[in-house]
Amino acid sequence: MAGKYDVIVLGAGAAGMMCAIRAGQRGRSVLLLDHAAAPGEKIRISGGGRCNFTNIHAGPKNFLSANPHFAKSALARFTPRDFLAMVESHGIAWHEKTLGQLFCDNSAKDIIYMLTDQMRSAGVDLRLRTEISTVEPVAGGGYRVSTSEGPFEAASLVVATGGKSIPKMGATGFAYRIAEQFGLPLIETRPGLVPLTLDPQLLQRLAPLSGIAAPAEIRHGKTAFREALLFTHRGLSGPAILQISSYWREGDEITVAIEPDVDVFVMLKAARQANGRQSAQTALAEILPKRLAQHFAEGEGISGNMADQGDKRLQQLAAAVQAWPVKPSGSEGYRTAEVTLGGIDTNCLDSKTMQVKTIPGLFFIGECVDVTGWLGGYNFQWAWASGHVAGEAA
Numbered sequence: 529m530a531g532k533y534d535v536i537v538l539g540a541g542a543a544g545m546m547c548a549i550r551a552g553q554r555g556r557s558v559l560l561l562d563h564a565a566a567p568g569e570k571i572r573i574s575g576g577g578r579c580n581f582t583n584i585h586a587g588p589k590n591f592l593s594a595n596p597h598f599a600k601s602a603l604a605r606f607t608p609r610d611f612l613a614m615v616e617s618h619g620i621a622w623h624e625k626t627l628g629q630l631f632c633d634n635s636a637k638d639i640i641y642m643l644t645d646q647m648r649s650a651g652v653d654l655r656l657r658t659e660i661s662t663v664e665p666v667a668g669g670g671y672r673v674s675t676s677e678g679p680f681e682a683a684s685l686v687v688a689t690g691g692k693s694i695p696k697m698g699a700t701g702f703a704y705r706i707a708e709q710f711g712l713p714l715i716e717t718r719p720g721l722v723p724l725t726l727d728p729q730l731l732q733r734l735a736p737l738s739g740i741a742a743p744a745e746i747r748h749g750k751t752a753f754r755e756a757l758l759f760t761h762r763g764l765s766g767p768a769i770l771q772i773s774s775y776w777r778e779g780d781e782i783t784v785a786i787e788p789d790v791d792v793f794v795m796l797k798a799a800r801q802a803n804g805r806q807s808a809q810t811a812l813a814e815i816l817p818k819r820l821a822q823h824f825a826e827g828e829g830i831s832g833n834m835a836d837q838g839d840k841r842l843q844q845l846a847a848a849v850q851a852w853p854v855k856p857s858g859s860e861g862y863r864t865a866e867v868t869l870g871g872i873d874t875n876c877l878d879s880k881t882m883q884v885k886t887i888p889g890l891f892f893i894g895e896c897v898d899v900t901g902w903l904g905g906y907n908f909q910w911a912w913a914s915g916h917v918a919g920e921a922a
């Protein structure tokens with residue numbers, strides 16, 4: 529005999545827990561299944577252990593999707609303020625770090641405790657360490673889920689098993705397999721919010737810079753982000769690179785401007801005027817880390833006194849610093865990507881409920897759907913919002 533529930537949610541991550549809470553609060557009997565030993569493992573490691581749980585400015589513009597309008601409805605119906613109200617009602621201390629990013633003061637675990645506490649209050653039956661083998665529709669309506677703990681049945685099935693990012697943490701791409709099984713279209717998946725790698729030759733030239741961070745504007749076509757850039761022993765990382773990586777495609781070029789708030793050419797001319805006997809490298813080191821200043825000055829073959837450098841030379845040096853074209857060789861892939869771009873094609877989902885338009889009772893939420901946020905708390909906001917609206921309908 530199969531255990532019977534109103535709703536089965538697959539995946540006890542951010543989206544699955546939020547959905548289970550809302551459905552439970554509505555009086556639905558809810559079973560939440562996960563193969564992991566603990567719920568919300570990605571929440572636990574997120575935001576450097578402090579969970580950037582939302583972004584107060586989150587809106588549709590902060591998300592990538594083949595259908596940019598899809599996320600609007602869910603994001604409007606469960607807003608960053610709504611999640612913040614939950615956080616505050618649980619007495620969790622938080623702070624805004626930068627650019628509207630809200631973090632826990634103490635630990636990401638506070639968010640997990642809050643969610644598991646709410647699940648208990650809502651009567652959600654959470655079963656961990658449960659392997660899911662098959663999912664099938666039941667004749668006459670509903671779904672049967674076969675698991676290592678036996679079969680379960682429910683009228684509604686919500687798939688919240690996330691994307692492919694960080695397989696070491698239990699990411700499986702399971703949601704895409706279920707989508708395929710039900711004949712649903714997928715938007716090609718690829719790693720997002722991921723460091724970019726460089727070809728061995730360039731990497732060798734940049735090796736001395738490994739570990740250096742600087743403010744930068746990274747541009748890809750019309751999209752640009754101003755945040756920190758980090759040189760690593762594999763290539764380029766830091767928030768600005770992670771952001772642009774979601775827009776970048778294999779073979780594309782990006783443009784790097786270091787210290788974008790400074791006009792480097794104007795600064796160099798002023799330095800020449802003020803002290804003609806200093807080197808260009810020393811002048812650059814006023815605004816850049818020393819090793820970076822050395823790299824650019826040497827790279828452009830500029831040595832000797834500033835007084836000996838004409839405007840053209842200074843312009844060339846400024847361009848090297850602020851209009852540096854880089855062609856990444858690839859990305860670090862799902863191993864380190866914070867998110868998976870693409871996924872369940874939103875055209876097959878009802879944007880108000882996350883239910884498959886043509887298959888009653890089947891829902892997809894969270895990262896497995898083709899809605900991917902920028903870095904900065906947007907991905908959790910999507911998980912909360914899509915989970916909430918599905919929990920209202922499942």
Ligand SMILES: Cc1cc2nc3c(=O)[nH]c(=O)nc-3n(C[C@H](O)[C@H](O)[C@H](O)COP(=O)(O)OP(=O)(O)OC[C@H]3O[C@@H](n4cnc5c(N)ncnc54)[C@H](O)[C@@H]3O)c2cc1C
Pocket residue numbers: 538539540541542543544561562563564567568569570571573574575576579580581582658659660688689690691693694697698699700701702865866867893894895896904905906907908909911
């Ligand atoms: C290192 C890191 C840091 C991050 N930091 C932030 C941040 O600070 N702010 C932010 O907004 N976003 C952050 N993100 C992104 C964010 O974690 C995800 O977007 C979010 O967790 C997606 O929620 P989800 O519920 O859809 O999927 P997940 O949180 O991935 O949950 C999916 C659940 O399904 C389970 N599961 C998977 N496959 C199966 C299966 N076959 N059977 C049973 N269970 C299964 C998993 O064990 C997991 O519990 C970060 C991501 C990473 C990797």
